[in-house]
Amino acid sequence: MENIMSLPTSPSSSIAFRELSSEPGVSHLLAPGEMVRLKTHLIPDPPYYFGNRITGQLGALVKEQNPDRVYLVTNQLLLDLYGEELLKSFPEQDLKVTVITLEDTESAKTFQTLEYLCETLVEKNVSKASLVIGFGGGCLTNIVGLASAMIFRGIRYVEIPTTLMGVTDSSLSNKQAVNGKHGKNQFGVYYGPVFLFGDTQFLMSEPVGGKKSALVEGIKNGWISDPSLVDYFEQKLQTRLEDYTEQDVTELSLKVILSKLEILKMDPTEKKLGMILEYGHTFGHAMEFMTKGAITHGMAVAKGMCIAAELGHRLGYISREVVQRHYRIFGDILGLDLNIPENITIDDMLQVMVSDNKKTLGGTKFVLLERVGKCLNPDGDYQVKVPAETVRAVLDEYKKR
Numbered sequence: 001m002e003n004i005m006s007l008p009t010s011p012s013s014s015i016a017f018r019e020l021s022s023e024p025g026v027s028h029l030l031a032p033g034e035m036v037r038l039k040t041h042l043i044p045d046p047p048y049y050f051g052n053r054i055t056g057q058l059g060a061l062v063k064e065q066n067p068d069r070v071y072l073v074t075n076q077l078l079l080d081l082y083g084e085e086l087l088k089s090f091p092e093q094d095l096k097v098t099v100i101t102l103e104d105t106e107s108a109k110t111f112q113t114l115e116y117l118c119e120t121l122v123e124k125n126v127s128k129a130s131l132v133i134g135f136g137g138g139c140l141t142n143i144v145g146l147a148s149a150m151i152f153r154g155i156r157y158v159e160i161p162t163t164l165m166g167v168t169d170s171s172l173s174n175k176q177a178v179n180g181k182h183g184k185n186q187f188g189v190y191y192g193p194v195f196l197f198g199d200t201q202f203l204m205s206e207p208v209g210g211k212k213s214a215l216v217e218g219i220k221n222g223w224i225s226d227p228s229l230v231d232y233f234e235q236k237l238q239t240r241l242e243d244y245t246e247q248d249v250t251e252l253s254l255k256v257i258l259s260k261l262e263i264l265k266m267d268p269t270e271k272k273l274g275m276i277l278e279y280g281h282t283f284g285h286a287m288e289f290m291t292k293g294a295i296t297h298g299m300a301v302a303k304g305m306c307i308a309a310e311l312g313h314r315l316g317y318i319s320r321e322v323v324q325r326h327y328r329i330f331g332d333i334l335g336l337d338l339n340i341p342e343n344i345t346i347d348d349m350l351q352v353m354v355s356d357n358k359k360t361l362g363g364t365k366f367v368l369l370e371r372v373g374k375c376l377n378p379d380g381d382y383q384v385k386v387p388a389e390t391v392r393a394v395l396d397e398y399k400k401r
């Protein structure tokens with residue numbers, strides 16, 4: 001169901017957008033400049049404004065919030081690339097925008113950077129009536145979101161993701177965090193932005209490696225809940241990512257966003273059905289952790305999904321053809337290395353998985369496919385308990401491939 005609405009929502013602005021639902025069958029084609037508003041189904045539920053070349057509308061959306069001051073937090077590269085375009089959207093007589101740049105690497109996602117940002121915002125006179133915009137990848141927006149949650153116990157935050165992972169996945173979570181000495185994302189809170197704003201023009205400068213990592217999560221949404229998405233990727237990825245037009249990136253992003261929203265709609269807290277988003281993650285997390293991040297999250301999860309498919313096949317749930325399809329899409333088409341790294345032993349990997357699992361699951365359990373587009377759900381639990389010897393046998397065999 002699509003319902004079209006154009007709204008001048010306040011006398012001072014004319015913001016035009018179309019409400020788009022995440023139901024199957026809606027058109028994913030957006031013209032340049034066309035903005036849609038998506039319901040995120042999160043708790044709280046920030047609206048998601050999305051489109052290609054829609055940044056001209058950002059200033060009006062921010063102005064609707066009636067902030068006393070606006071703080072744009074980004075990194076130097078993104079400021080150089082897009083600062084002018086962004087700031088053009090905020091007429092000076094309307095809003096005062098202060099720009100702050102941060103280092104936004106994974107190793108800078110720390111308490112130290114968080115403290116620097118909080119203190120800088122206070123020095124620059126942030127108030128309870130201000131609004132902070134995080135413009136960047138997941139590392140940057142995680143820090144900015146957490147700072148917004150903490151300053152004066154919470155000031156308004158707007159998230160503008162600039163990576164495919166951010167646009168299609170990580171921004172749809174309300175999760176804000178920094179890393180600790182002993183692990184990733186150890187300190188954080190759930191804190192929703194007042195709205196999300198995704199303009200796919202920004203994705204064109206993102207390096208291909210990051211895009212591939214994000215695509216892994218997008219393809220995962222297909223395996224776990226939408227067979228047509230797997231068909232779509234199998235076809236679409238025949239074209240090299242480097243050759244994608246803005247239109248291609250927009251269509252692909254919207255498809256992945258809507259697939260995630262369909263899952264969130266049924267389980268906004270990701271505790272029940274939402275657990276299926278963890279497909280491939282138990283194996284993937286172990287490899288990511290053991291290589292200290294040398295294998296990125298997406299690359300590790302791709303390997304993890306292939307191992308989970310082998311496990312599902314061994315247990316008699318899915319056919320060899322479905323397993324082969326995993327290898328075809330992630331390996332042959334997307335060009336990812338699907339091997340378990342040489343320096344990781346199966347003993348160590350099992351140990352990491354057990355200790356990772358213990359924290360949350362009370363035993364080694366896995367999300368497994370019943371078929372393409374549907375996960376197993378024995379006894380109402382999407383985490384399937386598998387005997388340790390079966391897991392070991394599958395891993396031993398996989399390591400030798």
Ligand SMILES: NC(=O)c1ccc[n+]([C@@H]2O[C@H](COP(=O)([O-])OP(=O)(O)OC[C@H]3O[C@@H](n4cnc5c(N)ncnc54)[C@H](O)[C@@H]3O)[C@@H](O)[C@H]2O)c1
Binds near residue numbers: 140170
């Ligand atoms: N909140 C969540 O639920 C959640 C989910 C998944 C990941 N994350 C976090 O997100 C982080 C990963 O985020 P990411 O994948 O978005 O990458 P990233 O933030 O690590 O960015 C990677 C690099 O790309 C650069 N970059 C970003 N956008 C660019 C653009 N448009 N053009 C050119 N360069 C650009 C960044 O400056 C950075 O150097 C991790 O810290 C992870 O923990 C959070």
